[in-house]
Amino acid sequence: xxxxxxxxxxxxxxxxxxxxxxxxxxxxxxxxxxxxxxxxxxxxxxxxxxxxxxxxxxxxxxxxxxxxxxxxxxxxxxxxxxxxxxxxxxxxxxxxxxxxxxxxxxxxxxxxxxxxxxxxxxxxxxxxxxxxxxxxxxxxxxxxxxxxxxxxxxxxxxxxxxxxxxxxxxxxxxxxxxxxxxxxxxxxxxxxxxxxxxxxxxxxxxxxxxxxxxxxxxxxxxxxxxxxxxxxxxxxxxxxxxxxxxxxxxxxxxxx
Amino acid sequence: xxxxxxxxxxxxxxxxxxxxxxxxxxxxxxxxxxxxxxxxxxxxxxxxxxxxxxxxxxxxxxxxxxxxxxxxxxxxxxxxxxxxxxxxxxxxxxxxxxxxxxxxxxxxxxxxxxxxxxxxxxxxxxxxxxxxxxxxxxxxxxxxxxxxxxxxxxxxxxxxxxxxxxxxxxxxxxxxxxxxxxxxxxxxxxxxxxxxxxxxxxxxxxxxxxxxxxxxxxxxxxxxxxxxxxxxxxxxxxxxxxxxxxxxxxxxxxxxxxxxxxxxxxxxxxxxxxxxxxxxxxxxxxxxxxxxxxxxxxxxxxxxxxxxxxxxxxxxxxxxxxxxxxxxxxxxxxxxxxxxxxxxxxxxxxxxxxxxxxxxxxxxxxxxxxxxxxxxxxxxxxxxxxxxxxxxxxxxxxxxxxxxxxxxxxxxxxxxxxxxxxxxxxxxxxxxxxxxxxxxxxxxxxxxxxxxxxxxxxxxxxxxxxxxxxxxxxxxxxxxxxxxxxxxxxxxxxxxxxxxxxxxxxxxxxxxxxxxxxxxxxxxxxxxxxxxxxxxxxxxxxxxxxxxxxxxxxxxxxxxxxxxxxxxxxxxxxxxxxxxxxxxxxxxxxxxxxxxxxxxxxxxxxxxxxxxxxxxxxxxxxxxxxxxxxxxxxxxxxxxxxxxxxxxxxxxxxxxxxx
Numbered sequence: 001x002x003x004x005x006x007x008x009x010x011x012x013x014x015x016x017x018x019x020x021x022x023x024x025x026x027x028x029x030x031x032x033x034x035x036x037x038x039x040x041x042x043x044x045x046x047x048x049x050x051x052x053x054x055x056x057x058x059x060x061x062x063x064x065x066x067x068x069x070x071x072x073x074x075x076x077x078x079x080x081x082x083x084x085x086x087x088x089x090x091x092x093x094x095x096x097x098x099x100x101x102x103x104x105x106x107x108x109x110x111x112x113x114x115x116x117x118x119x120x121x122x123x124x125x126x127x128x129x130x131x132x133x134x135x136x137x138x139x140x141x142x143x144x145x146x147x148x149x150x151x152x153x154x155x156x157x158x159x160x161x162x163x164x165x166x167x168x169x170x171x172x173x174x175x176x177x178x179x180x181x182x183x184x185x186x187x188x189x190x191x192x193x194x195x196x197x198x199x200x201x202x203x204x205x206x207x208x209x210x211x212x213x214x215x216x217x218x219x220x221x222x223x224x225x226x227x228x229x230x231x232x233x234x235x236x237x238x239x240x241x242x243x244x245x246x247x248x249x250x251x252x253x254x255x256x
Numbered sequence: 257x258x259x260x261x262x263x264x265x266x267x268x269x270x271x272x273x274x275x276x277x278x279x280x281x282x283x284x285x286x287x288x289x290x291x292x293x294x295x296x297x298x299x300x301x302x303x304x305x306x307x308x309x310x311x312x313x314x315x316x317x318x319x320x321x322x323x324x325x326x327x328x329x330x331x332x333x334x335x336x337x338x339x340x341x342x343x344x345x346x347x348x349x350x351x352x353x354x355x356x357x358x359x360x361x362x363x364x365x366x367x368x369x370x371x372x373x374x375x376x377x378x379x380x381x382x383x384x385x386x387x388x389x390x391x392x393x394x395x396x397x398x399x400x401x402x403x404x405x406x407x408x409x410x411x412x413x414x415x416x417x418x419x420x421x422x423x424x425x426x427x428x429x430x431x432x433x434x435x436x437x438x439x440x441x442x443x444x445x446x447x448x449x450x451x452x453x454x455x456x457x458x459x460x461x462x463x464x465x466x467x468x469x470x471x472x473x474x475x476x477x478x479x480x481x482x483x484x485x486x487x488x489x490x491x492x493x494x495x496x497x498x499x500x501x502x503x504x505x506x507x508x509x510x511x512x513x514x515x516x517x518x519x520x521x522x523x524x525x526x527x528x529x530x531x532x533x534x535x536x537x538x539x540x541x542x543x544x545x546x547x548x549x550x551x552x553x554x555x556x557x558x559x560x561x562x563x564x565x566x567x568x569x570x571x572x573x574x575x576x577x578x579x580x581x582x583x584x585x586x587x588x589x590x591x592x593x594x595x596x597x598x599x600x601x602x603x604x605x606x607x608x609x610x611x612x613x614x615x616x617x618x619x620x621x622x623x624x625x626x627x628x629x630x631x632x633x634x635x636x637x638x639x640x641x642x643x644x645x646x647x648x649x650x651x652x653x654x655x656x657x658x659x660x661x662x663x664x665x666x667x668x669x670x671x672x673x674x675x676x677x678x679x680x681x682x683x684x685x686x687x688x689x690x691x692x693x694x695x696x697x698x699x700x701x702x703x704x705x706x707x708x709x710x711x712x713x714x715x716x717x718x719x720x721x722x723x724x725x726x727x728x729x730x731x732x733x734x735x736x737x738x739x740x741x742x743x744x745x746x747x748x749x750x751x752x753x754x755x756x757x758x759x760x761x762x763x764x765x766x767x768x769x770x771x772x773x774x775x776x777x778x779x780x781x782x783x784x785x786x787x788x789x790x791x792x793x794x795x796x797x798x799x800x801x802x803x804x805x806x807x808x809x810x811x812x813x814x815x816x817x818x819x820x821x822x823x824x825x826x827x828x829x830x831x832x833x834x835x836x837x838x839x840x841x842x843x844x845x846x847x848x849x850x851x852x853x854x855x856x857x858x859x860x861x862x863x864x865x866x867x868x869x870x871x872x873x874x875x876x877x878x879x880x881x882x883x884x885x886x887x888x889x890x891x892x893x894x895x896x897x898x899x900x901x902x903x904x905x906x907x908x909x910x911x912x913x914x915x
Contacts, residue, residue, distance in 0.1 A: 050820060062327055066661075090661045123444065126435075134387070140383075143382065145341070146343060159416065162390050195387070
């Protein structure tokens with residue numbers, strides 16, 4: 001089946017369910033091609049496990065082109081593995097060497113409980129968005145799109161914040177399991193656009209409150225989130241969020 | 257047997273939608289609160305429909321198999337979304353978008369539906385911008401546009417190479433807002449396994465909670481399937497790993513006709529297959545054809561590197577064959593042309609199944625413009641390339657990065673190697689003008705239906721259709737049905753139809769575990785994909801299709817006697833999910849081949865080798881095949897053909913020409 005000549009040892013976190021105790025299990029793989037993606041290497045492992053009558057490793061994945069944000073492996077101590085600015089599905093085996101031992105764990109955070117093996121529950125992110133990560137405009141309410149010119153620099157900056165894929169690498173890598181990069185990216189996107197102004201201060205308060213309620217930690221400015229973010233979301237967003245949060249608390253008439 | 261009536265409103269083409277919308281029966285706000293609507297799928301169509309219906313006051317339940325609605329595969333759409341705004345003052349109009357779409361679909365789409373799509377296209381852009389979707393802008397602060405295949409105007413709105421992501425996140429945020437307000441109940445990691453039909457009407461679904469394995473009964477006054485396309489029948493496609501036909505197929509088996517299953521879009525610009533381990537194919541957006549020129553060496557089996565081949569020894573075959581549209585011909589035409597060159601021995605790369613997509617010329621051109629902006633006079637070539645590279649990076653940076661990741665080559669230095677791959681399915685559940693299937697109360701939206709793209713979809717039209725259906729069509733058309741359902745009480749979930757549907761879903765799961773075979777699900781999926789790609793792919797013929805049907809029937813038997821599904825039913829078990837999906841793909845694959853064999857003509861993405869012009873272009877048969885093939889499922893995986901004649905009253909039907 002395989003076409004390459006790499007031999008690898010994997011140490012993979014196996015955990016039956018949320019309550020069960022998990023542990024690392026060793027697997028040997030041979031004939032791995034350097035052109036395979038990391039997840040395709042896991043496909044090979046799973047085919048072998050199923051053929052032997054064992055249970056395959058469960059992991060989240062879907063688009064396999066780096067945009068859906070589903071894949072989420074903690075590889076050799078780094079979310080999404082050794083390369084910068086890529087998701088696990090876009091990591092290829094040419095980034096490893098023949099004979100390597102690779103340790104693969106799930107995201108670790110109180111707000112992201114393990115569901116099974118390498119799969120975690122990231123629904124906390126959805127609840128943070130539901131708390132305020134939107135502009136309240138019902139279908140049919142909109143004016144002509146070009147009635148509201150937005151300076152390119154501002155639009156581009158909003159776009160950069162909007163590029164977040166919601167994978168949770170920022171939380172996984174943070175020693176405090178803080179979700180501030182994720183939350184601030186959405187706040188910052190909308191705060192930089194004129195459409196986002198009416199709810200600006202309400203939004204930041206609601207989203208931060210939900211973020212706290214979910215059990216994410218606080219930010220202590222180590223910057224690991226920015227370094228590990230596959231989409232390069234900037235720490236500036238956190239600064240922007242904090243500024244808006246303080247403004248909201250001190251200035252805004254709407255205290256939430 | 258259900259009647260095949262498209263319910264196209266009377267009157268002039270340009271008036272049909274406006275008139276219908278103004279005379280559509282309404283449901284008053286107080287009544288909406290007691291009407292439940294089930295939405296299956298949370299991509300562009302599903303999320304926009306669920307959010308819009310909830311805003312209107314309906315009680316909505318939305319289901320997706322992913323861990324979050326934001327991960328639906330609409331997120332991966334790269335290039336853009338069309339709208340007839342005419343912001344570029346290049347003569348665009350509703351009629352022109354309508355015309356381009358009908359022509360692009362090779363005259364196999366319904367005029368009335370396509371015109372409506374063009375009419376609402378502008379509203380979509382307005383809505384998305386109001387939601388804070390950061391579409392690309394010019395320095396004046398207004399929205400930017402680019403060109404896509406099959407058109408000669410610039411009507412495509414975009415957000416770098418992440419347009420689908422930004423539009424989906426817009427719809428997702430609207431959906432999450434409704435979830436937060438308690439107006440939509442969201443069920444993530446749930447898969448629909450059955451439609452429940454009570455007294456001939458869709459009244460609910462059976463969904464499997466993928467984490468616990470529990471089969472759940474959900475009732476509603478109407479069911480909307482927004483579950484996407486079925487490209488994964490080919491195993492290798494640009495679809496997400498989880499994209500599947502199961503929801504649509506189960507509906508098909510409950511009486512919903514399947515329209516034009518053989519119409520498959522093979523996208524011309526994808527990263528070529530690198531080996532047997534490959535699990536999916538990655539698209540390089542069609543927008544790249546704006547600035548990239550496609551070529552192969554003029555010499556057969558040329559062993560030289562791209563950079564060593566001089567300009568006059570390169571064959572820019574699209575520009576040569578189609579001077580009017582050049583690199584911007586529609587996808588079906590571009591894909592076939594690439595296959596033709598590779599089959600003739602001019603392919604490049606180690607597999608020889610690839611052509612070059614080269615950005616050098618335009619990089620230099622952009623660099624020259626940028627130099628002039630920066631007041632650099634008489635810039636040398638190196639300066640131009642350096643400055644141009646920045647421009648290209650801004651336009652397509654994420655795509656170039658992705659290409660470099662996957663292939664290990666730098667596309668800023670070397671031309672990309674590309675080859676066609678399965679990307680989109682124009683076929684889908686047959687729906688009438690109101691988007692209702694042949695089962696009353698069961699609707700299909702977005703890629704899951706067959707309606708707007710005919711035999712070939714133009715680039716940047718999928719996002720447009722998904723959002724049109726969800727934001728601007730279903731909120732109105734569903735009223736016509738629901739206004740008659742006011743007296744219907746909440747459907748009791750112990751109704752025999754629910755019991756039976758649940759038993760059927762459970763029966764299939766139990767059967768999987770009982771087989772205890774020797775081969776993995778993927779083994780069968782790959783085999784199916786190979787049959788489909790070779791015999792029902794870019795080019796088809798009667799002999800191959802006949803063989804394919806027999807081979808798929810054989811494969812189905814083998815699957816049901818030798819598949820191995822590990823683990824248990826009452827736990828999180830992705831292999832079990834895959835088994836269910838592949839079982840449905842196998843049945844669908846057979847129907848696709850039957851449909852392709854029935855259609856004795858070439859049109860759009862359906863190319864029958866027996867029916868081509870001397871120049872190798874698709875040859876339609878408008879006398880005998882200007883119809884939608886709507887297939888009815890019969891017991892024992894049998895299918896019966898029904899025809900919906902296509903009437904062209906506003907467009908003169910003609911041989912498609914892009915020369």
